[in-house]
Amino acid sequence: MCRVLGITAGIILVIIxxxxxxxxxxxxxxxxxxxxxxxxSENTRIYIPITSKxxxxxxxxxxxxxxxx
Numbered sequence: 001m002c003r004v005l006g007i008t009a010g011i012i013l014v015i016i017x018x019x020x021x022x023x024x025x026x027x028x029x030x031x032x033x034x035x036x037x038x039x040x041s042e043n044t045r046i047y048i049p050i051t052s053k054x055x056x057x058x059x060x061x062x063x064x065x066x067x068x069x
Contacts (some may be wrong), residue, residue, distance in 0.1 A: 005064065032052075033051040033052055033055070035050050036049045036050060036051055036052040037049075037050065
């Protein structure tokens, strides 16, 4: 059971990764939402996508809930 769950989760992550690579124009909002932190100087760039992480976490949790329901 645990092995099947791990394999399924791995396959889902690979599919999500491929979708993000192929449809990068659809996810331009990631890292550009109001509470996402951007800091740039001459030699440093720091991005902390707080709101994007919360939204993606909610979407992933909802998908997993619907899959294992």
